[in-house]
Amino acid sequence: MGSAPTYPTYAGAFRCIGASCEDDCCHTWTIPLDKNTYRLYQNFPAEKLGSVVAEYVSVKTAETHDNLFAQITRNDSGACPFYTSGRLCGIQEEYGPQLLSSTCSIYPRVLNLVDSRLEGSLSLSCPQAARDVLLFPNSTQVVSDLLSGAFRTDNYFTLASNGAGHVHKLYAAFHDVRRCMIALVTDRSRPVWERLLLIGSLCKQLDEIPTDGAISKVFAILLDYHGVVGTERGRSEMENLPTDLALKLRVLFKFVSERAQDKTCGTRFLDTYWDFVAGIGSSEGATPSEDVERMRSAEEFYHRPFFEERPYIFENYLLNYMFRTLFPFGRARNADFVPRSIFDEYILMATQFAIINGLLIGVAGHFKEGFSEEHVVKTIQSFARELDHDPMALDSMVEFMQKTNLGNLFGISILLKN
Template sequence: MRAVHFSQPEYARRFQCIGSSCEEDCCSGWQVTVDKPSYDRFKAIDDDELRPIFEQHLQPLTEQQKQQHPSVFAIIQMLPSGACPFLSTERLCSIQLKRGPESLCKTCATFPRMPRVIDEKHETALSLSCPEAARIVLLEEDLQISSPDSTPLLWDDQAPPAPEVRNYFWHIREFTIQLLRNRSYLLWQRLFLLGTFARRLDAIGHGQLERGFPSFLLDFENAIASGRLHASMETIPPNLPLQLDLLITMINLRLGAPLVSRRLLETIEDFGKGIGHLPGVTTAMLAARYDAAWQQYAKPFFEQHPHFLENYLINQVYRNLFPFGEELFRPGAIQEPAKHFARLAIHYSLIKGVLIGVAGCYQKNFSLEIAVKTVQSLYRNFEHHAKFLDDIQMLLAERGLDNAYGLTMLLRN
């Protein structure tokens, strides 16, 4: 028996939309999905200004598309500029202005909140695509996480060695949050340990580990608490040329796709300046500039603000239901904790790497405000493009880096 805290991201309750004051509105640059009740409500609106826009831009999915996305009935087709056709000249939603917030579709009414119900418990994380949400998450020195109750959960130490690891979701979450906040280890080391943990979960789920989850978790926690893992991790040398090559490849993949925002282009320009990315510059020269930006500007910044990237990772744990993803809600779904860790590591390494370059650009003027803009612009343009993750994981596989070594090279500076 073990008492487990059902932690929830309390900080999400603080979010309030700042409307036209926002640096980058949420009504441009992506596809807005519409559920069936909202679609019916839209079609019934009798308004001379709104009706023609609904008729032209509200597009139902095909039957095949509806089967693939059961919760989606239609999409709002964006203008050629990428903006929503309902966006007013004051950068506000004309549907809400004329009909009230209750008329919005579910997507628009909740974003950037990510509400879910897990085991009858309601929780909400935030999408950092929204500048205000990014500030709430990244700037809080002690990120507010509530534990509404602590409940003893039974587990059978004599259970077969291949139980359904989803049954231990709350134990896994509690361990993950505690590990990410354990500053006795460097952040890349915490992620290294989390990756090891995720791969062991895979092995337990496939019956490849000759022990059950309870005894494994206890031994893993004891090993972390003892501190004896520090020495072995410190022997892993960084490979900055490889890290930088993968980072630039990730950036170029996204820049070659449609709907790239102005803020992202500004961020990537700053990153390039920070590492001296000019025609004819060798990889070795870039890696030296990248390392200098880390040592002189980024590393001191993160040492002064250790909560910044920790908070990003903690919000990702909630936002993406780590380490199960949406498979958490699908009975019989194949659970792939190692795959979900790889996705977490890829996004983190992208954000950390670009922050290093941007810090090199601004040097002593690098600030929390610039760091928040960097994360938000990357998050908005990468997090919502699933193909990006698929392409990067395929690239890692082709290079033989879809393993503990490859992911560590992305994390280690």
């Protein structure tokens, strides 16, 4: 199954807009510090940030990984103690970008090492990164230099291992699986929800291959799904999968309201939440069926026309997600790694997309003809930032879907179809 592997490098083109950014990456995060940078910080004179290092930088005694050796804790205002009144990094101002921690130097770039080659995608928790990815056709095909020296490259993720206690995946087929996923995501002969359900069906079949299964079985499955692209195959089966807008709305409210009520919730997501509520949420005395009708109307008159004119937005989101997370195999080499099956990786992706799409329907219903690309950026960025700040939220998301019997193609169909 022939052509060369797809290695994303578009992260190298990202440029931080600094103090002009409407959000910042220096609040509410405890920043990990690699061992080498920690040792360099110990040499700072007291009058040149050394006193700040002494107070706020500490070794993580329970951690053995060099990239997670120490941490920079937040000050009383919830900000990085090196964050200046000019909304810039004090370390970068005083010592230059080469003294930034690997986390600060790389963010919002996400680096993965696959087959000894570096890949670079973007975290959409950064507003400018979200613009770069979402708003331009073919944004994930931009070719740039990941080894330019403009940022560090010593902190990267890898494909999740097949080691003891981990789920089995046929890694020899990774690039072939990725090519098939890309073909399905970009198949504009189908609505996005249908493409995602086809991807779910593919993930389910890949998961069901026995651990001693031959690689030829994977290739046969992929060949079959490549044959679906651009055709009517499977259309009737997808259309016959269930819809339940009332249940979809209840699940959506459950996820977003819990996040909004969390004490760590950021103001940008709270803004998005209330815009969503204004577009769909019940007015006093309204019935649940009226909420559903408002959602249906917002999707039909404001959300759908907007995205039909910009089909690349959701495609870019999904491709970036796949590159960033090494979907559907998963990525390791971080403190929050959880081994998941291929289908559980799919449930995680599809659920996040369903929540984002539901939020966008509500926001579109609120702003109506004024719904814009900046509303899309803010909605997706603020949601991504909430998940980046709370890794446990991903585990609870998968757990909820499984416990409520929604963690299957029928359940995902309910969340995705309009």
